[in-house]
Amino acid sequence: MTNAHGRVSSTLELNGVSRFFGQVKALDGLDLKVNPGELVALLGPSGCGKTTALRIVAGLEYSTTGSLTVNGVRYNETPAHQRDMGMVFQSYSLFPNLNVTENIEYGLRARKMAARDRSKRVAEMLTLVELGSKAKAFPHQLSGGQQQRVALARALAIEPTVLLLDEPLSALDAQVRGQIREEIRRIQIDLGITTLFVTHDQEEAMSIADRVGVMNHGKLEQIDTPIELYTNPSSPFVASFVGLANRISGEVSAAGVARILNQTISLTRAVSAFALGTKITAIIRPETLILTSENDPEATRGLIALKSFLGPLTKLGVAVEGSPLIHINIASSDVKHLEIGQHISFKVTASEVMAEHA
């Protein structure tokens, strides 16, 4: 695939990649394909193996088994400095003794690029990250966001086959994080560069990636578009990890159906094989709960214990006997009359829910 700048995008593939640290399996047979020009985010809790996977791709860590290819060429034995991959680190990692220009041209000097071409490329990169006025500044004279933009420009200057982003926004404050995130996405789409992005922040992954891979215990639990991942999680772990979810007790009342609160609700196909009478924990999104009349036969009564205004939505925390606090997200305009301490009735609107053994 060729982008608007005439650059060819690459395909990155990991097949059965594992990494052991002694007896510990940090990565367990990872299969992943990142298509040309695609941005894939690896999401997961600490220690799930996402950073190990990225470091194996970068050549900073070796895999115990499996193969790594870029455009079909095996990269397992290629040392890091010969991989032509641009990497942006969480801690910026700019060279403190070099100014912005020198940092950006570092990789170009390593490739022995002619001075004139180097200057031209640096100017392009500075324009791309909108830091032309800081060309002669040193890293300690820049804010965190500016340093990360320089790091991005430095990684892109070498025209890498694959761009690797290792939690590049973690060290930034919330407002700057949002801006840099959008900037990374804009540049990535503009250059059409194949990108692997690692993060533990689900909002970050969902908002920036074409596809998100959720990892747990060294394995890829599910890889899908953000919307699919949210609406059709393949496992209870993915359902719990992606988005907010209530964990509500229930019991299987018939094949593929469970009694949850005062309702009978179908279980998703992925977990519908529970035996009759099995105690389960249903995973129910706050936005699938609605207020209803107390005369509704499916209604559950509860006491408002918490009310948080979130702008267009308000989050209610409802105390129900025998259950942890249940969160309901409702349009703020519909809950003006509700106060903490008031009783309400609500029910689940989802046609089917994800569940796991209690």
Place this chain on the structure above:
Amino acid sequence: MKISPFKWILIGASAFLSLLIFVFPLFAAATYSFRGEAGKGRSLANYRWLLEQDGFYPNLFTSLKLAALAGILSLVLMVPTMVFLNLKAQRYKPLVDFLCILPLIIPVVSLAIGAQVAMPEFVQNSEYELVFFFAIIALPYTYRALDTSLQTVPLKTLVEASRSLGASWVATILKVIVPAIRSGILGALFLAFALGIGEFTITSLLHWETFPTWTVGAAQSNILGAIALSVFSFVGAIALLATISLISRRGTKPESLESEDEGVLL
């Protein structure tokens, strides 16, 4: 912060003691060194005598040369070793730490004789064997200076960033690590140089002549000249220390510039 009267007394007493023990003898030595003929008047006669001695320049040059080479040898050996230790072999650091203390523990006679026989004959027959000894006795200090400096920089990330941008190991060490730990390197260089230039025991045991061994003989014939020699050596060492400290401070960080735009820094 307000300082209590008791602390003022302590500070005053410390300053007075320092003056008495350190500054007063130096002042006295400097005064003596400027005494004229037969102890009368003030002149530079003793310094002139010093500079006119046959062995002054050759021995001073020999010492400077050997000490400089010892400093360079220390850095060539220690910088890559310390980088490797801190990056890839952290668990061996206690062992290396212990090995580097050995020059302080092993008696100088054992070190001089023992290490000399381990060297090839062509090195044993050359004054350049002292370079190796100077580097060995400086080891406890160079190790610590470099280690402390390496602890203050995010070594692993800088190396990984450099490698991922296509730089070789040599380029990474020379262009990224060395500038980042410049103050530690200069400190290690100075310590090795200072120890080399002032080393007497091993040089004397191995029958070589450098500036410190030459001064012992030269000082016997002229007591005021010997005092001038002491003052010269002391002032020279202080000047060297100040110069290196100045260079290292100037090189570590560029002066801070005010941000040109006053808006929110991204």
